[in-house]
Amino acid sequence: MGRKFFVGGNWKCVSIHLFDVMRMIDPFVVDLLFISADLVSDLLFNLFLLVDLMLFYVSHIEIDVFLWISMLRDIIKVVVSPPYVFLPLVKGSLRSDFHVAAQNCWVSKGGAYTGEVSAEMLVDLNVPWVILGHSERRALLNESSEFVGDKVAYALSKGLKVIACIGETLEQREAGTTVDVVAAQTKAIAAKISDWTNVVLAYEPVWAIGTGKVASPAQAQEVHVELRKWLKANVNADVAASTRIIYGGSVNGGNCKDLASQPDIDGFLVGGASLKPEFIDIIKSAETKKNA
Numbered sequence: 001m002g003r004k005f006f007v008g009g010n011w012k013c014v015s016i017h018l019f020d021v022m023r024m025i026d027p028f029v030v031d032l033l034f035i036s037a038d039l040v041s042d043l044l045f046n047l048f049l050l051v052d053l054m055l056f057y058v059s060h061i062e063i064d065v066f067l068w069i070s071m072l073r074d075i076i077k078v079v080v081s082p083p084y085v086f087l088p089l090v091k092g093s094l095r096s097d098f099h100v101a102a103q104n105c106w107v108s109k110g111g112a113y114t115g116e117v118s119a120e121m122l123v124d125l126n127v128p129w130v131i132l133g134h135s136e137r138r139a140l141l142n143e144s145s146e147f148v149g150d151k152v153a154y155a156l157s158k159g160l161k162v163i164a165c166i167g168e169t170l171e172q173r174e175a176g177t178t179v180d181v182v183a184a185q186t187k188a189i190a191a192k193i194s195d196w197t198n199v200v201l202a203y204e205p206v207w208a209i210g211t212g213k214v215a216s217p218a219q220a221q222e223v224h225v226e227l228r229k230w231l232k233a234n235v236n237a238d239v240a241a242s243t244r245i246i247y248g249g250s251v252n253g254g255n256c257k258d259l260a261s262q263p264d265i266d267g268f269l270v271g272g273a274s275l276k277p278e279f280i281d282i283i284k285s286a287e288t289k290k291n292a
């Protein structure tokens with residue numbers, strides 16, 4: 001059974017401002033805005049440059065990217081996950097074949113939980129996806145695996161699709177407990193849900209996140225295989241075969257193809273590089289799967 005390649009861009013709580021957001025929505029828009037700011041100094045020159053740039057983009061880049069993505073539409077899914085405050089803006093402006101995800105949501109029905117955003121609110125805003133269990137939330141906000149399992153179950157019950165993150169720390173890897181750790185994190189989710197159709201499992205080794213130390217394709221593949229084995233033994237063979245297991249941790253335009261060529265790597269959850277033009281190259285690594 002073919003698994004649609006999945007690429008998520010996690011625009012973390014870094015110095016994202018409106019300009020960055022616009023750039024991510026459509027790189028060409030920001031370039032034009034940038035040029036137009038310069039119009040103050042030399043209107044005619046910049047106007048000329050603007051037309052020139054537009055012609056260049058239309059003829060070279062935009063058509064290429066759009067044609068390419070249309071060709072691969074059947075085998076790829078792209079989701080971007082901006083901070084909450086940008087969700088409506090990004091959702092409203094994003095090309096229609098890309099979708100948005102929230103970076104978190106509350107564990108149960110909305111109520112008096114100051115600062116939290118409920119699954120119901122996301123559903124109301126037509127935000128289809130949510131990232132849950134990110135290692136930054138597990139480590140910095142003390143989210144336990146059980147709590148993450150509850151969150152996944154509640155979000156699914158409200159109709160959200162979930163990117164559920166798991167992954168070991170460096171100490172755990174060095175102690176040889178990687179598989180036990182990710183199995184336990186997966187078990188805490190499996191204990192709370194019965195339908196995996198709307199779950200994408202994101203294996204994100206903590207030591208690879210934001211460090212530039214990417215897992216080797218073999219290291220990532222090995223864990224993905226173990227996760228699939230775990231799902232087969234503890235959930236069922238269908239879920240093991242059909243659930244997308246994506247990799248996250250220092251993925252960039254340079255390493256994505258080698259990672260994507262691994263049979264059990266079904267895509268990526270990308271942090272830093274999802275805010276750069278190379279995100280397109282990462283999306284394009286789906287091509288590796290076309291003839292697999």
Ligand SMILES: O=C(CO)COP(=O)(O)O
Binds near residue numbers: 212249273
């Ligand atoms: O945490 C990540 C995505 O959720 C990965 O972040 P980086 O790609 O910046 O390492």
